[in-house]
Amino acid sequence: MSLAARHLEANGIATVIMGCARDIVEHCGVPRFVWSDFPLGNSAGRPFDRESQILTLELALRLLAGAPAARTTVASPLAWTKDPGWKQKYLDAGKLSPDEIAERRKEFDVVKAVAKAKREAS
Amino acid sequence: MSGEPTAVEPRPAIVFAPEHDVPVRYMERTREYYQALGFSPYRWAHFTDAPFTPLARPLSRARVALITTAAPFQPEAGDQGPNAAYNAGAKFYTVYSAPVDRVPDLRISHVGYDRANTVPEDLGAYFPLARLHEAVAAGRIGSLTTRFHGAPTNRSHRVTMETDAPELLRRCREDGADAAVLVPS
Numbered sequence: 001m002s003l004a005a006r007h008l009e010a011n012g013i014a015t016v017i018m019g020c021a022r023d024i025v026e027h028c029g030v031p032r033f034v035w036s037d038f039p040l041g042n043s044a045g046r047p048f049d050r051e052s053q054i055l056t057l058e059l060a061l062r063l064l065a066g067a068p069a070a071r072t073t074v075a076s077p078l079a080w081t082k083d084p085g086w087k088q089k090y091l092d093a094g095k096l097s098p099d100e101i102a103e104r105r106k107e108f109d110v111v112k113a114v115a116k117a118k119r120e121a122s
Numbered sequence: 123m124s125g126e127p128t129a130v131e132p133r134p135a136i137v138f139a140p141e142h143d144v145p146v147r148y149m150e151r152t153r154e155y156y157q158a159l160g161f162s163p164y165r166w167a168h169f170t171d172a173p174f175t176p177l178a179r180p181l182s183r184a185r186v187a188l189i190t191t192a193a194p195f196q197p198e199a200g201d202q203g204p205n206a207a208y209n210a211g212a213k214f215y216t217v218y219s220a221p222v223d224r225v226p227d228l229r230i231s232h233v234g235y236d237r238a239n240t241v242p243e244d245l246g247a248y249f250p251l252a253r254l255h256e257a258v259a260a261g262r263i264g265s266l267t268t269r270f271h272g273a274p275t276n277r278s279h280r281v282t283m284e285t286d287a288p289e290l291l292r293r294c295r296e297d298g299a300d301a302a303v304l305v306p307s
Contacts, residue, residue, distance in 0.1 A: 001191060001306040003167055004273055007287035010173035013187075013294055014301040018250070020236075021306075022145040029169040037145060041235030043305045044253070047244035057253045057303075061262060064301050065181045070174035080239075084143035089238040091151050093158035105159045107207075115210035115276060122215040 002028035009070075016060045018043045022073070029071055032063040036076040039086060045078075052078055167279050178300050179264075186263050187299035188270040189290060190249050191306045192228035194218065204243045206231035213276050217289040219269040222251060226270075230307040233275060248307040267297035275306070 002025050005015040009031045016032040019025050020040050025033050036042060036056060045053030059074050080086060096104065153163050177184060195202055199212040209231040220226050228249055230242050246252055251270065257263045271293055274286055294302055 001189075001273060001275070001304050003279065003282045004189065004287045004290050005302070005304050006169070006173055007283065008291055008294060008302050009175050011291050012175055012178075013291070013299055014175050014177040015304060016301070017304045017306070019306050021148045023147055023149050024166055027149065028167045029172040031172050031174050035145075039236035039239035040148075041230060041240050041242050041307055042247045043307060044246060044248055044250040047240070047242070047247040050246075053246050053250060053253050054256075057250050057257060058262075060303055061181060061257065064177055064184075064186075064303075067174075070172040084140060086239045087142070087146045090146060090148075090236050091155040092238075093151075093155040096158060101158055101160075108159060108161075111208055111210040115213055118211060118213055119215050119276070 001025075002030045005030045014064055016064045016067075018056060018060050026071070026073060031070045031072070032060075032067045033071075033073045034059045034063060034076060035073055036078065038078075038080045039090065042080075046080075181263050182261055183264040184300040185265045185267055185298050186254065187267040187294045187297060187302040188222070188249075188251060188254060189273055189302055189304045190228065190270060191233060191273055191275045192230050192249055193232050193272065194220070195227040195229050202229040202231040204241045208232075208234060208237075213274070214272065215274050215276070217274065217286055217293065218272040219293055220272075221268060222255075222266050222270050223268075225251070233307055235307060242307075248305060250303070250305060254303070264300075267294070267299050269293070269297060273304075 005017050009015045017025055017030050018034045020036050020038050020043055022035045045056040056076055059076060063074055149166055193212055193214050196212055200209050202209060202212050212232040254266055258265055271290055
């Protein structure tokens with residue numbers, strides 16, 4: 001998505017990304033970025049929370065109109081939960097037993113094979 | 123100096139946020155996870171600069187395109203529900219477009235969203251089409267393009283840069299977009 005934003009921007013279309021993975025988007029380098037410190041999958045605001053979705057979009061629109069330069073990030077003031085403990089749970093490899101690792105590896109190989117077949121068919 | 127003890131006002135403690143309450147280091151986490159599973163490390167796209175195009179007209183007159191990584195529901199492609207496991211069978215490999223004047227059935231079972239912490243039951247959390255329509259109605263933005271666009275997320279950087287991104291540009295231009303809001307899921 002970051003690469004697409006860069007391409008559009010380089011060709012005359014102003015872009016803004018709404019996202020949750022701050023490090024990945026900033027590592028790529030994009031023109032404008034609204035960052036929500038939410039679990040991946042909630043780039044546009046909290047589920048079933050109209051106000052949070054309105055605020056997140058408004059931040060994006062203000063950035064579109066007023067960012068002073070490329071690589072401008074605005075951090076949404078919203079927090080997912082008061083307790084930041086959720087941040088530890090995403091892909092926590094440290095908690096996996098060797099059996100779980102073998103199992104996940106097997107699942108991932110299946111996923112890869114499915115994706116490959118589908119890609120080649122498309 | 124009177125020699126009398128003076129009462130010292132207790133000073134309130136300075137309360138900082140918890141030390142670990144920082145942006146999740148997704149690259150590090152993903153690298154460690156896949157290394158633990160025995161895969162070679164992924165290399166994320168990286169540039170130290172970025173292009174910049176000021177918005178060509180005031181927002182209230184601008185035409186805005188919405189771009190998503192969400193996938194149209196495919197009845198034959200297995201579980202794409204809110205609690206579905208990662209479903210590679212629901213992926214798509216070419217840019218797609220669909221009209222903005224109806225609510226699309228878009229799912230994200232084909233990407234690695236945070237399944238430990240969230241359940242994607244509300245389209246509005248990852249696809250802000252309804253909020254954008256409201257912004258148009260309120261006069262905040264001029265209009266939306268007649269279509270939104272779907273961007274594949276699963277190929278090489280080269281395919282993204284040389285095939286998918288140019289195709290998105292072509293469609294945005296065709297629709298007369300001044301600006302694009304890109305929302306990864």
